[in-house]
Amino acid sequence: MIDNAFLSIISVAIPASTVVVFSATGAMVTERVGVLNLGQEGLIGIGAVYAVIAATEWGVASPWLCLGIGVLAAAVLGAIFAVAVVIFRANQVLAGLAIALGGVGLANQLGTNRNGSLYPSKFTEESPFGLGGAGQIGEAFFRHYAIVYIAYLVVPAALWFLYFRTRHGMNVRAVGENPAAADAVGVNVLGMRLWYTILGAAISGCGGAYLVLTVTRSWSPDIARGRGWVALAVVIFAAWRPFRVVLGALLFGAMISLDFTAQARGWDLPFMGASDLAFLLSMLPYLVTLIAILTPAGLARLGLRTRGTIAPGGLAIPYFREER
Amino acid sequence: MNTIRFERRATSDARRSAAFRVLGAVAGILVAGLVLLITSRNPFTLLGDAFDANFGSQRGLEETAIYATPILLNGLAVALSLRMKIWNIGADGQFLMGAWAATGVGIHWAGPDPLVLLVMALVGAAAGAAWILIPALARAYWGVNEIITTLLLNFVALQLVLWATLGFWRDTKSAVVQSAPPVSANLPVFPGLDFLHIGFIAPLVLTAVLWWVFRSSTWGFEIDTIGGNPRAAAFAGINVPVRIVLVMLCTGAIAGLSGMIHLSGYAFRLNGGISTNYGLSGFIVAALAGGSFIGLLVGGLFIASMLHAGITLQAKGLSTYIILAIYGAILLGIAIGEVAARYRMVRERYDPATEAVR
16 A cells, blocks of 8 residues: 555556557657657547447457557547548647547547546556565566556657667658658658658557557547547657657646645645535646646757757648649 | 540639538538438438427427527628638637636626626627737737647546536536526517527628628728738738738637627536537538528528437437538538539540540
């Protein structure tokens, strides 16, 4: 049992933030090839609702298979987006919002009549190298579902290696930074953009599937609750770096779990009751995210940070070879 | 052998672009209808029911106009910033803040109706403008993209409204537990009608004003110049950051005013569900109209009738969720239509000489 307040926040925040970690990682993978997918909210929703449908209606026993079905559904939605913005070169903001709205609407519709139906999580908590037994700290950090470690360690490590240690990864980054130059040296710009946009959507959808299969264990409408938008902000804050994205997402997940902890522990302030404080804390993640987005630009403005924004140079700009 | 090739046009034509956007939206609706058909709902009966719900009775017509009021106002707000290529996705939050602030006036002060309404309108508009102030300053002076900043504040606004209606302004006297007390002053209904409040005039007047501003005033011209090329505008001596802040504050004020109007004309009391996606609906309308204020009126009435049908036909298998999904299909159609307008089909006759050159 964890009785330290800080460790208890950590132990709740790590699994709760995993959604944001997946979604932010997916958004980063997409943005690294110069495509902005604002549809995170919809991808989380679709990933979640199909995992629920698989687990309840289709009777899929394996939790990993349920997760895979959610991921696949999000990839299909991502493919629609990818075709629209990469092949047709549609405006990425409009198409992204279309995915956000359409995905959330469709997920809510498919989830009608499934509200609140609780089902047990079939994932088991893993404790690598027995670290989970190492006192309260071990319990807070190392007693989680296997997929949590995948999100926090395996995926970012793989992406870091891909981006910064392989030739293919260098090409991927080039497509995002300067598609014309990448095209000139023979990189298939549209192909890369298409597949990495679909891959990014699949990763984001994994966050939604994870959420319903482990954290909430039930369906409720608007399941993403703004986490998709927070994830998009995290990517900016984390400067498109895999491990920074994970840390940033954890920070904001901690904010989100702060109001649960406060309510569970009956925290209050001298001038404010517990329920009012809970409302105040529920605004906090979005406000802190807002400040986090403003920070890099503000620091650059004040001359405290020389590099300024570090967004991929070709972000959100459709690539037309004939206008090269 | 003849081949068909798509060639990108060098220039874009406003009228062709508008036609293709409408085509795209229609295609989106058709796809959504097909999905409804597959999921064993008959879209044709639904369409008939929707038509009946909207236009079959005086009540339906009046309610559609009531829904159209905030949608048109939010659409105008988004369209105004779109003239500068700025996306205000926070209209929902500004709407909520307008309604929230107007509630603060309306539940604490019972003065003469016109005076209370005037103060509510001013406070509502000011709250909407205040809600976009930080994104506006950040965009204008620090170059921070406004899409995510305006959107994040929607969630904060919703939490604030929930806090007010479940906490500090909760109506303890009434059986309606999850809302604030009713406001003291209501907008009057049009003489001879049963439901439609005079707030419906606001979007019509504002459309005329904005149409004039962008047709005949220096201000409108400057805004369009910034939208076309901000650097060129700066070189021409226009103070771009100040214009950006002012225009964004105007859009926030319009959205805030729409919240006040909807509160005092239709909802009468604040609750968490006061906005049924009016901001997003306004966004769709503005994207469809592409910055044209007259086109926005037509599109706004269309989207309002769709939203109204979605809400009244819940028992018959429609829902706000389906409407949201259809919005997504429409928006994707608009986005693709906008690009398609830039292409033309070229039929090429096979010619060995040119082929060899290629």
